[in-house]
Amino acid sequence: AQSVTQLGSHVSVSEGALVLLRCNYSSSVPPYLFWYVQYPNQGLQLLLKYTSAATLVKGINGFEAEFKKSETSFHLTKPSAHMSDAAEYFCAVIRHSGGYQKVTFGTGTKLQVIP
Amino acid sequence: GAVVSQHPSRVICKSGTSVKIECRSLDFQATTMFWYRQFPKKSLMLMATSNEGSKATYEQGVEKDKFLINHASLTLSTLTVTSAHPEDSSFYICSARARGGIEQYFGPGTRLTVT
Numbered sequence: 001a002q003s004v005t006q007l008g009s010h011v012s013v014s015e016g017a018l019v020l021l022r023c024n025y026s027s028s029v030p031p032y033l034f035w036y037v038q039y040p041n042q043g044l045q046l047l048l049k050y051t052s053a054a055t056l057v058k059g060i061n062g063f064e065a066e067f068k069k070s071e072t073s074f075h076l077t078k079p080s081a082h083m084s085d086a087a088e089y090f091c092a093v094i095r096h097s098g099g100y101q102k103v104t105f106g107t108g109t110k111l112q113v114i115p
Numbered sequence: 116g117a118v119v120s121q122h123p124s125r126v127i128c129k130s131g132t133s134v135k136i137e138c139r140s141l142d143f144q145a146t147t148m149f150w151y152r153q154f155p156k157k158s159l160m161l162m163a164t165s166n167e168g169s170k171a172t173y174e175q176g177v178e179k180d181k182f183l184i185n186h187a188s189l190t191l192s193t194l195t196v197t198s199a200h201p202e203d204s205s206f207y208i209c210s211a212r213a214r215g216g217i218e219q220y221f222g223p224g225t226r227l228t229v230t
Contacts, residue, residue, distance in 0.1 A: 032217055034218075036221070041206075041226065042223055042224060043119075043121075043208050043221040043222050043224045044159075044208065044210075044221040045221070046218065046220075049217075049218060051217060090158060090159070094217060094219075096217050101147065101164075101212065101217075102161075103149070103219060105158045105159050106158060107157070107158045108157075
């Protein structure tokens with residue numbers, strides 16, 4: 001079984017401030033972890049992914065995330081928030097074995113950037 | 116990068132009619148496609164997984180006779196909502212995965228409104 005918990009359904013930060021979106025996972029096998037961003041009425045865009053290589057993963061738009069096995073966490077960060085970062089962010093864990101794949105999404109965190 | 120399209124982006128239909136949504140992988144062969152449903156302010160719920168040339172696997176609680184999925188080619192999957200009801204109104208998102216790949220590439224979504 002696998003699950004994803006995103007702490008905080010809404011996060012507000014000032015423009016230029018640090019962005020920290022939290023994600024904790026549980027998985028019975030080594031996980032593949034993803035962060036996606038969704039703008040209103042659009043699909044999901046991949047920000048970054050962890051697939052058992054480097055634990056610090058850099059993504060698009062200045063975002064990065066660190067896989068911490070001891071804490072079962074994969075928090076998303078960005079040093080300086082931009083107005084265009086306002087969107088909904090989803091953490092996901094993928095169980096992948098041969099041809100079988102199951103994705104479990106977190107409940108999402110809506111990021112508000114205050115000018 | 117891999118691009119997935121959906122058509123239509125928005126559709127309004129009358130109660131009792133059927134509506135078909137197309138999902139296409141534009142620049143890669145998608146051996147597996149996934150259909151999700153997203154309720155307002157909610158995360159994505161996996162409806163079904165379809166492998167090219169075989170029957171779709173539906174998640175528990177999803178009516179296979181109501182949500183017909185066809186994956187006839189390596190670049191096209193369709194979701195047909197039959198005898199639509201207002202409660203079927205939702206945002207439907209597809210994703211596609213290439214053979215041997217881990218990452219799912221998401222379409223832009225289709226907003227279905229049943230009146």
